[in-house]
Amino acid sequence: MIRAFDAPLLRPLCLIVAAAPLLLAGCRDEAETEGDAARHRSPTGAVARSEQAAGDPEKGYDALVNEPYVSCGIPWSAYSRLNPDPGLSVPGRTGRNAELPYASTAHVNADGVEIVSGNCLICHANRIGDEVIVGLGNEFADFTRDPRRLALQAANYVRGAPETAAWQHWADRVEGIGPYVQTRTVGVNPAPNLTWALMAHLDPETLAWSQEPLIAPPPEDPIPISVPPWWGMRKKNAMFYTTIGRGDHARFMLLASMLCIESPEEAEAIAGYAEDIRAYITSLDAPDYPYPVDETLAARGAEIFQRDCAACHGTYGEDETYPNLVIPYEEVGTDPTYAVEQTDGSRDRFYDWVARSPYGDDQSAAPAPGYIAPPLDGVWATAPYLHNGSVPNMAALLSSSLRPTFWRHRTDPRRYDPEVMGWAHEVLDTGQEEETDPDARRLIYDTTLRGYANTGHSYSDDLDDASVQALIEYLKTL
Amino acid sequence: MTRRIPRFTPFRAAMFAIPAAIACLALAVFLQPGPSQGAQEDDMFGAADLQDLLAAFEDEPFARPSGPWSVSLPRDYGAHEAMRGDTWMMALHLEDEAGTRIGMTFGLVRLGLRAQAPGSQASPWALRTLYRGHLSLAEDGAAALEAEERFSRGAGAAGADSPSRKLWLDDWQIDYGGASAQEGLTLSASANGLPVRLHLSPAKAPVAMAGDDGAPVRGFVIPRLNVQGTIGKAEAERRVHGVAWLDRLWGDLPLPGGPLSNQRLILHLDDGTDLTLLRTQRSDGRGLATVEGLAVFPDGEALPLPPDGPGAIDMTATASWTTQDGSATYPVAWQLTGPGLDLTVAPMIENQDPGFALPGWIGAVTVSGRHDGVQVAGMGTLQMTDGSAP
Numbered sequence: 001m002i003r004a005f006d007a008p009l010l011r012p013l014c015l016i017v018a019a020a021p022l023l024l025a026g027c028r029d030e031a032e033t034e035g036d037a038a039r040h041r042s043p044t045g046a047v048a049r050s051e052q053a054a055g056d057p058e059k060g061y062d063a064l065v066n067e068p069y070v071s072c073g074i075p076w077s078a079y080s081r082l083n084p085d086p087g088l089s090v091p092g093r094t095g096r097n098a099e100l101p102y103a104s105t106a107h108v109n110a111d112g113v114e115i116v117s118g119n120c121l122i123c124h125a126n127r128i129g130d131e132v133i134v135g136l137g138n139e140f141a142d143f144t145r146d147p148r149r150l151a152l153q154a155a156n157y158v159r160g161a162p163e164t165a166a167w168q169h170w171a172d173r174v175e176g177i178g179p180y181v182q183t184r185t186v187g188v189n190p191a192p193n194l195t196w197a198l199m200a201h202l203d204p205e206t207l208a209w210s211q212e213p214l215i216a217p218p219p220e221d222p223i224p225i226s227v228p229p230w231w232g233m234r235k236k237n238a239m240f241y242t243t244i245g246r247g248d249h250a251r252f253m254l255l256a257s258m259l260c261i262e263s264p265e266e267a268e269a270i271a272g273y274a275e276d277i278r279a280y281i282t283s284l285d286a287p288d289y290p291y292p293v294d295e296t297l298a299a300r301g302a303e304i305f306q307r308d309c310a311a312c313h314g315t316y317g318e319d320e321t322y323p324n325l326v327i328p329y330e331e332v333g334t335d336p337t338y339a340v341e342q343t344d345g346s347r348d349r350f351y352d353w354v355a356r357s358p359y360g361d362d363q364s365a366a367p368a369p370g371y372i373a374p375p376l377d378g379v380w381a382t383a384p385y386l387h388n389g390s391v392p393n394m395a396a397l398l399s400s401s402l403r404p405t406f407w408r409h410r411t412d413p414r415r416y417d418p419e420v421m422g423w424a425h426e427v428l429d430t431g432q433e434e435e436t437d438p439d440a441r442r443l444i445y446d447t448t449l450r451g452y453a454n455t456g457h458s459y460s461d462d463l464d465d466a467s468v469q470a471l472i473e474y475l476k477t478l
Numbered sequence: 479m480t481r482r483i484p485r486f487t488p489f490r491a492a493m494f495a496i497p498a499a500i501a502c503l504a505l506a507v508f509l510q511p512g513p514s515q516g517a518q519e520d521d522m523f524g525a526a527d528l529q530d531l532l533a534a535f536e537d538e539p540f541a542r543p544s545g546p547w548s549v550s551l552p553r554d555y556g557a558h559e560a561m562r563g564d565t566w567m568m569a570l571h572l573e574d575e576a577g578t579r580i581g582m583t584f585g586l587v588r589l590g591l592r593a594q595a596p597g598s599q600a601s602p603w604a605l606r607t608l609y610r611g612h613l614s615l616a617e618d619g620a621a622a623l624e625a626e627e628r629f630s631r632g633a634g635a636a637g638a639d640s641p642s643r644k645l646w647l648d649d650w651q652i653d654y655g656g657a658s659a660q661e662g663l664t665l666s667a668s669a670n671g672l673p674v675r676l677h678l679s680p681a682k683a684p685v686a687m688a689g690d691d692g693a694p695v696r697g698f699v700i701p702r703l704n705v706q707g708t709i710g711k712a713e714a715e716r717r718v719h720g721v722a723w724l725d726r727l728w729g730d731l732p733l734p735g736g737p738l739s740n741q742r743l744i745l746h747l748d749d750g751t752d753l754t755l756l757r758t759q760r761s762d763g764r765g766l767a768t769v770e771g772l773a774v775f776p777d778g779e780a781l782p783l784p785p786d787g788p789g790a791i792d793m794t795a796t797a798s799w800t801t802q803d804g805s806a807t808y809p810v811a812w813q814l815t816g817p818g819l820d821l822t823v824a825p826m827i828e829n830q831d832p833g834f835a836l837p838g839w840i841g842a843v844t845v846s847g848r849h850d851g852v853q854v855a856g857m858g859t860l861q862m863t864d865g866s867a868p
Contacts, residue, residue, distance in 0.1 A: 081694045081730055084542065148766045149785055152758050156732050157694075164737045168762070171737075175765045211764070438787040 040351045042368040047237040047324040053275045060280030063273040068107035072170040072260030073117030078157035111162040135284045137227025142186045144442040148178035176201045188224030196350045204357040223338045223451040226389030231284040235322040235375045241387040247364035250274040267358040286378025289476040291418045301474025312373035328370040333456025342367040383422035390454035393422025398460040406431045408443045538593045543696040543729045549684045555654035557638035563731035564588040569744045571857035572720035579618040581842020586611045609636035611647040613669045616842040624669040625832035676707030685780045697727030701752035701774040745858035750776030769793045791816035799828045808839040821847035
């Protein structure tokens with residue numbers, strides 16, 4: 001009998017190509033002691049608006065899908081052997097990029113080697129049906145694997161000195177971040193930890209890479225993050241769940257392109273189109289709900305929303321408002337780990353790094369000890385919910401007794417369930433500890449793991465079923 | 479390495495990397511004129527030259543493995559000439575009638591340079607295919623191995639013929655089931671005039687190395703074949719018997735060179751378990767090393783060995799051997815540990831540098847230790863692509 005090993009070995013490559021960027025991070029200022037904590041913090045409550053430079057959204061989109069802001073990756077000749085399938089594309093891709101999947105970008109490096117690297121869309125685009133929605137967080141990416149193994153695998157077709165040098169540059173970076181970016185479950189994102197790990201290896205002023213960390217790296221286990229939709233930035237006065245991203249958003253978000261950075265000049269060149277990318281991001285509208293809506297029911301739901309939700313999430317339609325409120329993590333009750341660790345002093349060295357780097361200054365950023373109540377535009381598309389993606393659908397978000405302790409996405413094919421507003425999933429009896437098969441284990445969302453809890457946000461628990469139905473119907477219209 | 483570990487699939491990387499490593503070993507030699515240059519070779523062993531030379535052929539429209547596939551024999555013993563390359567590699571672990579152990583490897587590589595347009599009548603002398611073969615024999619107690627490698631540009635002197643089920647390079651020949659032959663493979667070859675004639679019959683089913691997943695390389699292994707035959711000229715002919723492992727790959731094979739070093743082990747344990755492990759690391763010594771592999775139990779059940787997690791195997795070098803000219807150091811002895819597994823691997827002869835065109839160490843090893851609580855022993859083959867990484 002013949003057994004084929006079934007795994008699609010090449011898929012993970014796209015991801016790793018990706019092992020890009022990251023993002024998050026920190027804030028201003030440079031002191032490293034407790035005394036200075038106030039410089040790295042914001043209060044909970046309303047986030048004030050800060051002035052942002054204007055940019056050209058059209059140029060921004062072109063830069064987003066064509067510019068090599070992540071400047072290292074796999075030589076094309078090796079990449080194309082491993083990934084011959086052009087995959088899904090998005091409009092406006094030029095040159096070689098037109099032949100590549102939308103989350104990969106090609107450029108020719110200084111040695112004349114054509115390189116394929118990951119772009120922002122690895123994490124910031126996702127497919128609904130056959131359509132790629134730019135700006136929708138990717139809630140299906142697999143960050144559970146060690147990217148260092150994928151980097152070695154990619155080297156099997158790397159040949160010749162210039163290609164080898166290019167691959168080594170990328171592999172060195174992947175080696176540096178590898179231990180810090182492996183999530184416990186498929187779908188959640190390690191981006192903040194990835195950013196911090198890069199900072200540990202990069203001199204903030206010269207942006208020179210050191211194979212040995214220059215400051216203490218973050219803990220290895222990344223806190224799981226669900227990628228927020230970019231269209232929320234139209235309303236948000238600060239970036240990221242804890243509103244850590246303040247000051248000049250355009251520069252700060254370029255931390256997400258830092259994987260391969262080699263010099264302040266390179267960072268400046270990228271900053272040259274960052275304002276355009278930001279302008280593109282803030283020009284995005286949420287996609288419309290693609291299924292029928294019961295208008296009468298939705299109208300009833302609107303009243304409930306107005307009464308129970310609008311104070312935090314704002315109002316929609318004619319009379320649009322958005323309060324930009326950070327709710328203390330104790331109050332909202334969702335998994336506190338992420339907000340606690342950003343504000344307990346344990347990440348301050350990275351905030352100092354940002355302040356000294358071209359990515360920020362003393363005005364840049366400061367997290368608040370809580371989570372932003374996000375704009376709910378297009379919320380139908382952003383399941384699973386909460387900052388850690390722990391709740392698979394809206395029905396479970398609104399009635400916390402329905403939230404599964406252990407669950408996994410149904411994929412192949414993935415299916416959107418309009419009834420409950422979310423991706424079809426399967427509820428499991430046991431968690432990761434009981435599962436010995438690593439490939440099955442990585443698919444389990446286990447809310448008993450640190451950072452993965454599905455508690456809190458029980459604002460609608462007292463509603464009766466009919467009211468919940470009405471509320472869901474209304475949320476479809478946002 | 480117990481089968482109580484449920485089946486999972488992380489052999490994905492190895493599936494690809496093992497073929498890659500094998501192909502590197504096999505092809506390494508191809509395009510280097512003349513004998514080994516040992517000390518002059520730097521770590522990249524002229525990969526740049528090679529790159530130049532092959533660049534001319536890079537865009538040739540060879541077919542890529544695609545679509546659903548499962549192993550079909552004897553068809554898949556034969557060449558896939560629409561693809562860029564084919565490799566056949568056997569690791570044989572034998573014993574003569576006096577009980578002397580003999581380790582042997584035999585390899586044949588076909589590398590297409592120009593894709594054949596259907597119906598075209600190119601000159602038989604046009605350079606369109608390269609063949610390379612090697613045979614190495616290591617006998618317990620000997621000072622060094624007998625090794626020979628051969629090159630050919632095909633054109634009749636080397637080739638593959640599906641109807642008659644033959645592969646050949648000069649008088650070296652694999653017959654894989656022609657009308658008159660028995661089931662399995664018959665190998666006739668020689669090392670420096672020492673003739674070898676062996677029949678190999680599969681004792682376990684083939685295990686496919688890749689399915690329809692878009693991998694550039696496809697193939698299978700037969701983890702255990704029973705071997706009977708003779709080694710030596712008429713008057714000194716010895717009957718030998720034992721077991722063999724077969725790797726069979728085709729597709730867009732990686733060329734020699736590149737930034738990785740590999741060590742590959744193939745072990746036949748006397749409890750009937752077969753094991754292959756591939757250790758991969760950057761040639762510059764930096765970064766993580768990975769170990770992946772495949773275990774095949776006596777009943778043929780195949781278990782991919784993942785690079786990490788509960789089934790992972792640790793592979794630690796315990797001794798090394800440096801070439802006389804000091805140009806390369808090879809880790810020739812290993813300790814393997816994993817769930818239910820604790821094995822010591824030692825070289826049968828330390829100097830098993832075959833002196834082929836590109837540096838490498840291809841040799842016989844002995845193995846002893848414990849598997850699932852039972853004392854085991856066996857023979858094996860260790861292949862190393864270059865001597866730069868510790």
